Amino acid sequence: MSRFRAVVVAAGEGRRFGGPKQFAALRGRPVLDWSLAAFEANPFIDSIVLVLANTGQGGKYVAATARSRRSSAAASGAWTRWPTASRG
Numbered sequence: 001m002s003r004f005r006a007v008v009v010a011a012g013e014g015r016r017f018g019g020p021k022q023f024a025a026l027r028g029r030p031v032l033d034w035s036l037a038a039f040e041a042n043p044f045i046d047s048i049v050l051v052l053a054n055t056g057q058g059g060k061y062v063a064a065t066a067r068s069r070r071s072s073a074a075a076s077g078a079w080t081r082w083p084t085a086s087r088g
Contacts, residue, residue, distance in 0.1 A: 011053040
């Protein structure tokens with residue numbers, strides 16, 4: 001059976017939203033948690049590459065969730081989508 005790697009690009013600064021929406025609360029959890037949980041529950045996903053901006057908030061998120069997310073890895077994103085996605 002083929003296996004896949006998911007790349008979650010979540011390095012945006014959310015200018016139109018008013019802040020980084022990946023960390024905004026949705027039903028008591030950051031939006032990013034919901035996305036990662038969906039991939040972690042998928043039996044075809046072997047690993048997850050999480051691409052976050054190189055900011056304090058992204059680093060704090062990775063540090064806070066690293067122990068509970070065995071399959072996730074972090075990469076340093078940029079301030080625009082194309083360079084961020086290419087780093088993942």
